[in-house]
Amino acid sequence: MNRDRSWMNHNGIQDRRKTAYKLGVDDFLQFAFKEISNETPLKCPCLKCRLLLAQNRKDMQCHLLVYGIDSSYNLWVSHGENDEQYDNSDEADTEGTEEVEETEMPFDDMAPLISDAKNAWNSTSSVLDDNDNTTDYGSSGGNNEYPKELMTLVEDMEAELYPGCTTYKRLEFIISLLHNKVSNKWTDKSFTMLLKSLHRAFNYDKHFPANDNQAKKYTRALGLDYVKIDACINHCILYRKEFANEEKCPKCQAPRWKENVVHGGDEYSDDEDVDVQKTTRVPQLILRHFPLIPRLQRMFISSKLTRHMRWHKVDNKDDGIMRHPADSEAWKSLDTIFPEFAKDARNVRLGLSSDGFNPGANMSSRYNIWPVMLVPYNLPPWMCMKSDNMILSLLIPGPKSPGNDIDVFLQPLIDELKELWESGVKTFDAHSKETFNMRAVLLWTINDFPAYANLSG
Ligand SMILES: [Zn+2]
Numbered sequence: 118m119n120r121d122r123s124w125m126n127h128n129g130i131q132d133r134r135k136t137a138y139k140l141g142v143d144d145f146l147q148f149a150f151k152e153i154s155n156e157t158p159l160k161c162p163c164l165k166c167r168l169l170l171a172q173n174r175k176d177m178q179c180h181l182l183v184y185g186i187d188s189s190y191n192l193w194v195s196h197g198e199n200d201e202q203y204d205n206s207d208e209a210d211t212e213g214t215e216e217v218e219e220t221e222m223p224f225d226d227m228a229p230l231i232s233d234a235k236n237a238w239n240s241t242s243s244v245l246d247d248n249d250n251t252t253d254y255g256s257s258g259g260n261n262e263y264p265k266e267l268m269t270l271v272e273d274m275e276a277e278l279y280p281g282c283t284t285y286k287r288l289e290f291i292i293s294l295l296h297n298k299v300s301n302k303w304t305d306k307s308f309t310m311l312l313k314s315l316h317r318a319f320n321y322d323k324h325f326p327a328n329d330n331q332a333k334k335y336t337r338a339l340g341l342d343y344v345k346i347d348a349c350i351n352h353c354i355l356y357r358k359e360f361a362n363e364e365k366c367p368k369c370q371a372p373r374w375k376e377n378v379v380h381g382g383d384e385y386s387d388d389e390d391v392d393v394q395k396t397t398r399v400p401q402l403i404l405r406h407f408p409l410i411p412r413l414q415r416m417f418i419s420s421k422l423t424r425h426m427r428w429h430k431v432d433n434k435d436d437g438i439m440r441h442p443a444d445s446e447a448w449k450s451l452d453t454i455f456p457e458f459a460k461d462a463r464n465v466r467l468g469l470s471s472d473g474f475n476p477g478a479n480m481s482s483r484y485n486i487w488p489v490m491l492v493p494y495n496l497p498p499w500m501c502m503k504s505d506n507m508i509l510s511l512l513i514p515g516p517k518s519p520g521n522d523i524d525v526f527l528q529p530l531i532d533e534l535k536e537l538w539e540s541g542v543k544t545f546d547a548h549s550k551e552t553f554n555m556r557a558v559l560l561w562t563i564n565d566f567p568a569y570a571n572l573s574g
């Protein structure tokens with residue numbers, strides 16, 4: 118499946134006259150029209166149509182030779198290619214450079230984060246001890262275990278994998294295993310089996326995770342965890358709060374669980390952690406909620422990032438040129454109406470993006486999931502739209518579009534935003550080394566018009 122796509126990088130008509138380009142176009146057309154008649158109009162990836170207009174095979178060939186193919190369209194999703202096909206390509210063919218980089222990356226990113234978090238925790242606990250022993254760091258999300266899990270990470274960052282090991286620290290090894298698992302789509306069961314074998318072979322102590330569940334728990338201390346919330350198959354309600362224990366939807370009577378599914382035989386599951394009901398019954402629909410508050414708090418734990426969170430007030434020049442939302446009227450009028458909020462530059466201003474909702478963006482591949490992203494606009498323009506700094510808040514299950522029911526799915530996020538706006542959350546700021554009351558406001562939503570209609574109901 119891994120085809121040579123170097124022909125797609127063409128420069129001018131001279132390139133397009135070459136045989137390599139013509140052969141490439143033929144290869145593409147063959148792929149695109151593999152299972153359909155040459156007369157069926159398909160989205161044309163030429164630089165003029167840009168997948169917006171459809172052409173039959175003959176016209177498409179013409180367009181691709183005359184106007185050239187859009188070279189950024191290197192995964193042919195609109196013509197039936199999917200990620201998996203792309204990933205499962207012959208391993209001998211892949212260039213490998215990318216993969217090597219990927220396996221080296223995660224720990225390098227993580228080490229500074231953990232030491233920042235450790236410093237933050239040290240300072241926070243001493244501040245809290247001085248003031249008020251009952252204050253709970255990160256009031257929502259029940260972070261009582263936070264310090265213990267975090268200390269494990271800090272310990273493991275230094276701990277030898279086995280006595281005398283010079284290649285890996287324990288944390289580094291576990292993270293790289295998790296990374297391999299995720300990037301190669303290992304199943305939970307296969308991962309547990311691998312961990313068991315490792316335990317047997319190297320006689321690891323109890324500090325090394327013995328199964329998939331324990332390994333997953335590892336990342337929780339960094340606030341990366343998410344919550345699964347069952348939802349009604351017809352998008353009426355979420356099974357939370359007053360509906361948490363319902364067996365069927367109180368509005369449409371649809372059952373909460375899929376019928377006749379036995380998940381059982383879960384010999385590898387971590388007993389203390391698994392709700393017995395959940396192992397035997399599979400919910401019809403699951404909303405994944407990535408709590409926002411710990412993620413915002415984490416932005417301030419990183420001493421590098423927290424400095425940038427003040428950018429909009431401290432470093433942004435007011436010279437009448439529009440280069441950031443902070444220069445806009447909406448931003449300034451918020452400052453005037455809520456001077457209390459505006460006083461602290463660290464208070465977070467968020468934009469909500471629901472671009473994924475656009476049902477027409479990619480007609481041929483069915484979406485399974487609709488993500489809701491948040492953008493922290495405190496950051497400078499070159500940072501706030503980087504994927505690293507965007508916050509994933511919700512994954513709404515498909516394949517049915519959430520449509521106007523989106524407000525049902527947004528509930529957990531709205532609850533968090535209310536808390537952040539009304540009372541705020543105690544947060545440690547690694548830059549000034551103090552705790553402050555972080556508040557947040559949702560300034561904008563970014564979306565196309567169909568999604569806009571859905572959001573505003
Ligand atoms: Zn075209």
Ligand SMILES: [Zn+2]
Nearest residue numbers: 349353366369
């Ligand atoms: Zn329902």
